[in-house]
Amino acid sequence: MMTRKLPIIAVATAPGKAGVGVVRISGNNLEAITKALFQKTLKPRQANLLTLRDSGGQTIDQLIAIYFSAPASFTGEDVLELQCHGGPQLLELVMKRCLELGKDIGLVIAEPGEFTLRAYLNNKIDLAQAEAIADLIDAQSEAAVRGAARSLQGEFSDDINELIEEITQLRILVESTLDFPEEEIEFLENAQARVRLEAVKTKLQSLLAGAKQGKILRDGIQLVLAGAPNVGKSSLLNRLAGEEVSIVTPIAGTTRDRVKESITIEGVPMHLIDTAGLRDTNDVVESKGIERSWDAIRLADLVIFMADIDSSDTDSRLKDKILAELPPKCPVVHVMNKSDLLPVNTLLMPEGAILISAKTGDGIPALKRKILEMVGWSGPQEGAIVARRRHLDCLERASEHIVKSEQFAANGNNSLELFAEELSLAQNHLGQITGKLLPDDLLGKIFSQFCIGK
Numbered sequence: 001m002m003t004r005k006l007p008i009i010a011v012a013t014a015p016g017k018a019g020v021g022v023v024r025i026s027g028n029n030l031e032a033i034t035k036a037l038f039q040k041t042l043k044p045r046q047a048n049l050l051t052l053r054d055s056g057g058q059t060i061d062q063l064i065a066i067y068f069s070a071p072a073s074f075t076g077e078d079v080l081e082l083q084c085h086g087g088p089q090l091l092e093l094v095m096k097r098c099l100e101l102g103k104d105i106g107l108v109i110a111e112p113g114e115f116t117l118r119a120y121l122n123n124k125i126d127l128a129q130a131e132a133i134a135d136l137i138d139a140q141s142e143a144a145v146r147g148a149a150r151s152l153q154g155e156f157s158d159d160i161n162e163l164i165e166e167i168t169q170l171r172i173l174v175e176s177t178l179d180f181p182e183e184e185i186e187f188l189e190n191a192q193a194r195v196r197l198e199a200v201k202t203k204l205q206s207l208l209a210g211a212k213q214g215k216i217l218r219d220g221i222q223l224v225l226a227g228a229p230n231v232g233k234s235s236l237l238n239r240l241a242g243e244e245v246s247i248v249t250p251i252a253g254t255t256r257d258r259v260k261e262s263i264t265i266e267g268v269p270m271h272l273i274d275t276a277g278l279r280d281t282n283d284v285v286e287s288k289g290i291e292r293s294w295d296a297i298r299l300a301d302l303v304i305f306m307a308d309i310d311s312s313d314t315d316s317r318l319k320d321k322i323l324a325e326l327p328p329k330c331p332v333v334h335v336m337n338k339s340d341l342l343p344v345n346t347l348l349m350p351e352g353a354i355l356i357s358a359k360t361g362d363g364i365p366a367l368k369r370k371i372l373e374m375v376g377w378s379g380p381q382e383g384a385i386v387a388r389r390r391h392l393d394c395l396e397r398a399s400e401h402i403v404k405s406e407q408f409a410a411n412g413n414n415s416l417e418l419f420a421e422e423l424s425l426a427q428n429h430l431g432q433i434t435g436k437l438l439p440d441d442l443l444g445k446i447f448s449q450f451c452i453g454k
């Protein structure tokens with residue numbers, strides 16, 4: 001996939017019926033196939049109302065064709081875009097006709113993400129921007145759309161490139177000092193290396209904080225509702241979802257399977273997972289369900305531990321058991337349910353616990369605020385971007401190398417070489433975000449997650 005130069009074709013619009021369906025072809029020199037399809041060449045960047053016919057001369061569709069000449073196109077190659085009527089069978093026929101006439105030039109069906117990959121390989125966009133295209137299409141909230149659009153415009157990449165440039169300047173200074181040791185320049189003092197390094201560090205920290213928010217915007221939070229049977233987990237799921245998603249009964253052990261529902265809280269996607277109540281049981285089905293509850297807990301981003309107001313010692317033992325299974329850094333919100341049943345002395349509640357009634361909705365706004373606080377969401381922000389795990393990893397690694405470089409800088413001129421080496425490693429990790437210095441297999445992996453036609 002990575003290196004093939006053949007022209008490619010795909011339906012760029014979603015499967016199913018629609019007003020319009022777009023077929024896109026990209027390749028080097030598409031004039032011949034355009035001529036074969038429409039018996040004429042098209043002026044670039046003009047909408048042409050044309051008739052497409054099959055080999056027997058019968059009309060397939062009347063469509064709008066637009067021709068983009070390389071390099072002024074999305075992929076950087078010649079692109080022919082056909083805006084047809086949006087019927088699945090019709091689009092099949094259009095594809096078939098194009099493939100028939102494109103046989104001579106080796107026209108093949110595109111792999112997932114191949115158009116965007118070409119745009120990337122032809123330097124129309126960098127890797128972070130390419131990822132932003134997929135994230136824009138997958139965005140689950142308005143804030144995620146805006147964040148992805150910003151990344152696509154290059155705002156995230158610009159910040160990364162600025163940081164790389166600042167590190168480059170530092171490296172030039174260090175390395176020139178290394179080249180002329182006889183001058184015995186007090187490098188660190190003269191070049192203000194420490195001040196500059198501090199600035200790099202601060203900037204990196206703020207990028208990392210922004211990327212953490214961006215990852216929440218993109219992927220949302222896996223929020224698991226866990227606790228003993230009958231405490232009201234399913235009732236809370238239904239309350240948060242605003243509909244009866246999960247079965248609620250007074251019988252302990254109602255929920256057997258994981259029930260999932262996605263909602264947004266202040267624009268943050270939350271994937272709620274209701275689980276089977278945790279208890280010892282001889283029921284085969286229920287114990288399978290409970291196993292699944294534990295699996296969900298082990299993969300959670302946040303766990304809501306539910307108890308009801310007259311909770312007992314069993315609850316605190318259960319909570320300890322859950323705490324022992326959580327992934328690292330996974331926060332827990334302790335919720336006391338059924339506040340409508342009897343007056344509660346909130347002073348006697350476990351510290352930090354939130355009192356709610358899933359039945360009446362009391363305390364739900366406070367719970368939502370607590371959830372956002374616990375996942376570290378700092379509210380809608382000017383200039384927020386969306387980010388991926390990959391970006392966070394790169395930023396974290398870069399950050400580690402900057403911290404190490406700082407230690408070497410503190411040693412003065414004796415460890416200048418090591419200092420320079422750490423700077424260069426930090427730079428490599430940052431470069432991977434925008435795609436410079438990225439291993440080929442990783443590139444393939446990233447683009448293969450795109451849909452067909454992108």
Ligand SMILES: Nc1nc2c(ncn2[C@@H]2O[C@H](COP(=O)(O)OP(=O)(O)OP(=O)(O)O)[C@@H](O)[C@H]2O)c(=O)[nH]1
Pocket residue numbers: 228229230231232233234235236247248249250251252253254255256275276277278337338339340341356357358359360
């Ligand atoms: N009064 C009152 N009853 C509630 C409240 N929340 C849930 N209940 C009741 O408690 C019972 C159990 O509720 P569920 O939501 O099924 O509890 P669960 O934790 O999902 O139970 P399992 O699925 O068996 O683990 C039902 O009869 C609910 O109507 C509440 O806030 N107040």
Ligand SMILES: [Mg+2]
Pocket residue numbers: 233234235246247248254255274275276277
């Ligand atoms: Mg339930």
